[in-house]
Amino acid sequence: xxxxxxxxxxxxxxxxxxxxxxxxxxxxxxxxxxxxxxxxxxxxxxxxxxxxxxxxxxxxxxxxxxxxxxxxxxxxxxxxxxxxxxxxxxxxxxxxxxxxxxxxxxxxxxxxxxxxxxxxxxxxxxxxxxxxxxxxxxxxxxxxxxxxxxxxxxxxxxxxxxxxxxxxxxxxxxxxxxxxxxxxxxxxxxxxxxxxxxxxxxxxxxxxxxxxxxxxxxxxxxxxxxxxxxxxxxxxxxxxxxxxxxxxxxxxxxxxxx
Numbered sequence: 388x389x390x391x392x393x394x395x396x397x398x399x400x401x402x403x404x405x406x407x408x409x410x411x412x413x414x415x416x417x418x419x420x421x422x423x424x425x426x427x428x429x430x431x432x433x434x435x436x437x438x439x440x441x442x443x444x445x446x447x448x449x450x451x452x453x454x455x456x457x458x459x460x461x462x463x464x465x466x467x468x469x470x471x472x473x474x475x476x477x478x479x480x481x482x483x484x485x486x487x488x489x490x491x492x493x494x495x496x497x498x499x500x501x502x503x504x505x506x507x508x509x510x511x512x513x514x515x516x517x518x519x520x521x522x523x524x525x526x527x528x529x530x531x532x533x534x535x536x537x538x539x540x541x542x543x544x545x546x547x548x549x550x551x552x553x554x555x556x557x558x559x560x561x562x563x564x565x566x567x568x569x570x571x572x573x574x575x576x577x578x579x580x581x582x583x584x585x586x587x588x589x590x591x592x593x594x595x596x597x598x599x600x601x602x603x604x605x606x607x608x609x610x611x612x613x614x615x616x617x618x619x620x621x622x623x624x625x626x627x628x629x630x631x632x633x634x635x636x637x638x639x640x641x642x643x644x645x
Contacts (some may be wrong), residue, residue, distance in 0.1 A: 390423045391645060392594055394451065394585050394611070395638045396603035397429040397436060400620055407443060414639030415445065424448040424594070425642075428581045430573045430607055432494040432537065433459060434519050449592070453494055453537035454566060454607055455584025456575040458591065465496060467587045469576040470534040475562050477526065479538065479574065482558070484551040488540040488572075492521075495535055502526045508541055509571070538574040548572050568607045582610035602641050603627070 395401045401411060415425050426449035429436065433452050440447060450459040458467040480491055480502070489508035493500045500522045504510060514521050529535075542548040548570045555565040555574065565574045581603070589595050601617035603609075604627055611617060612631050618641050619631035628634050635641045 390597055391418075391600060392424045392426075392448075392589070392597045393418060393600040393602075393638075393642060393645075394426055394428045394449075394588075395601070396581075396605070396608050397427050397431060399604040399622065400602055400608075401427070401638045402439075403620075403622065407439075407445070408637065408639070411637055411639040412443065412445060414637075414642040418642045419446070419448070424597070426450055426588075428455070428584055428601070428603070428608075428611060430454045430537075430539075430568050430571070432499060433457075433463070434494075434497060434499060435513065435517060437463070438517065438519075449588055451581070451584040451588060454573050454575050455579045455581050455587070456536040457496060458584060458588055460592075466591050468496065468534060469536065469579055471536070471538055471574065471576055472562055473529055473535070475559055476529060476535065476538055479555060479559065479563075480526065482551075482555065484554040485540055487547060488542060488551075490539070490541050492539040492541075493529065493532065493535045494537040494539060495533060498522060500524050500529075500532065502529065507543075510539075510541070536575070540572040540574075542570045542572065545570050566607045568605055573607065580610040581608060582614035585611055585615065600641060600645060602635070602638055 426447045428451040448461050456469045460466050490504040490510050491502045548567045552565045552567045562577050563574050599615050601611045601615045604620050604623035616632040618633045618635050619627045
């Protein structure tokens with residue numbers, strides 16, 4: 388197998404200053420034209436970001452969403468999916484550490500549901516900016532949903548998010564994995580993270596022999612950065628730079644250097 392696989396985080400890595408740069412888009416196009424694979428590994432669900440890729444004409448070979456909980460191929464078909472146990476969701480919503488959240492949001496393969504959302508939630512702002520729907524339901528309706536891939540909370544500060552992350556992992560860690568992403572808290576099934584997402588992609592697509600390149604900039608990117616000896620960008624925080632194999636100016640810079 389002669390091709391290479393590059394997996395990039397979205398927010399803060401490929402998508403910076405509310406855009407994807409022309410230089411990065413050109414580097415991705417060149418990378419793929421040489422027979423290599425390129426895709427995104429993000430904490431977001433597909434519903435949030437797929438319209439942007441379509442608008443830019445950015446073709447992806449894969450999309451790993453919800454921090455590895457669901458994977459799509461180049462046609463947007465699901466090739467891997469995990470599910471959160473619903474009972475745990477009710478327990479988490481009743482925990483003291485989650486009561487200051489801006490939202491209780493539940494991401495499925497094609498929709499986002501909220502049992503609670505208040506002013507100040509980034510979900511409200513971004514649903515208006517990127518035109519994706521938030522469907523409001525009551526807690527009892529959670530039982531009627533199909534697979535919930537990720538449960539997302541949002542806090543005012545990074546410290547609040549970290550406190551809740553640590554508390555939930557301590558109490559429910561055998562069934563879920565909570566990880567902080569800035570002041571958000573993303574919850575997926577146990578043993579799921581971005582590193583595992585990339586590994587599942589390689590296994591399902593039979594790409595295990597390809598050379599792997601990954602890049603990210605935040606705490607939830609560290610599992611894949613450490614697993615694959617990945618890069619980070621120059622705008623990342625020091626705790627991420629300290630665990631990356633290299634610091635580069637952009638996704639395009641990483642691709643062009645290979």
